[in-house]
Amino acid sequence: MLALVALTLVFPWGGAAVARRLAEGLPPRWACRLLTGSAVLLAGGTVSALIGLFHVPFLASLERLSLSRVLEEWPAAVPSAAAAGVVMLGQLVLLVRRWLRHRSLLKRAWLSADEGTGDGDLLVIPGSDVDAFALPGYRGRRGRVVVTSGMVRSLKTGEREVLLAHERAHLAGRHHLLSAAVDLTAAIHPALRSLREALAFHLERWADEEAAAVTGDRRVAAAAIARAALAGSARGRVGGYPLLSATSGPVPRRVEALLLPEPAAPQGGARRAGVAALAGTVVVAAFAALGLTYGLHEYVELAARRLIGADGG
């Protein structure tokens, strides 16, 4: 039984790797759903295993067993329950803190954008630095596309449309909610942190594809992204997070993807079977983890019956 618990707690490392690998072969929209879905399922499995461990002593008391009898059967019951409790408390604190930070960031972003001049869903804020982002809705206010005048000036006419379509795709698809969900699951299991970055990339790709579809020209979309990124980096990197690696970062990969034909769902029986098998693994593993909680419950109940039986006899 303990081996099963340990397996459930270790499983997300494997599950996250499989999900990332699987996402690479899918069109961006599906990749995002897959990554978010597996993050939530794997986090759910972790929590259910922890709850399973945590409630062993309570189950014992429900069965009117003295704790000392349970400890005779399973000496690790109390320490492992305590450990699970501490871990869950830590997770709860992390979850609340992350959620509050998201909200405060959104609030401050709205405050800063409030002063911008604009109408409709576009806010242009003055400034020579090149920046543009989607500002999600907050307290009943609808989401906005915030663009610095520096960004507006560095793009050509058709490319500006790409920018607006890209950010509108983020808003319409509520991409910030997917990001937030995966960020919160990373507070539950450290293995899920790797999904955060993968999701961020595929969300950008999703919005890129939508923008290319709206403007009808993949090459213009590719040029818009390349030009905006180059203009941004020429203005200095103050405050940004320059990637220190010499390997290709996310932006060139996005541009390259737009210069290729639109990604289609995998073709052919073999590829479909492969994708289905991988997807199946993720789902089955998550359900196995959920099943574990039930299993633990049963186990304690069984042990209890045996002990009561021994008392009687």
Add this chain to the structure above:
Amino acid sequence: MPVKGGDERRPHGELVADVLAVLWQSGRPMSAQEVNAVLGKGLARTTTATILTRLYEKGTLRRIPAGRGFAYEPVEDAAGLVAGRMRRELESEPRRDLVLKRFVSSLSEGDEETLRRLLLEAESSSE
């Protein structure tokens, strides 16, 4: 509801946003006719003129007499500068990109080289 042309079906907000973006991009005052020409969406001149007048009344644009009508340009004021400073403060927030989806993230030095090449490639075949 009367039947309208293709572009009229777009949400009003988007149209206003496009008009505003044209003005920010040009960097000089423009008349309704000029804005229309740059937009190239085949809108009625009066549609654009109405949008520009509304933005002027809201204080988003200022206007100067030009020919028989007005030319419009965006207002850059102190409040905007404050907004710019606050936004730069947000940049140092590590979780910024989880909440605010930005158009492009920062680049490594190798990225710049690759991007210049890709930009040339994108432009050479689109024109």
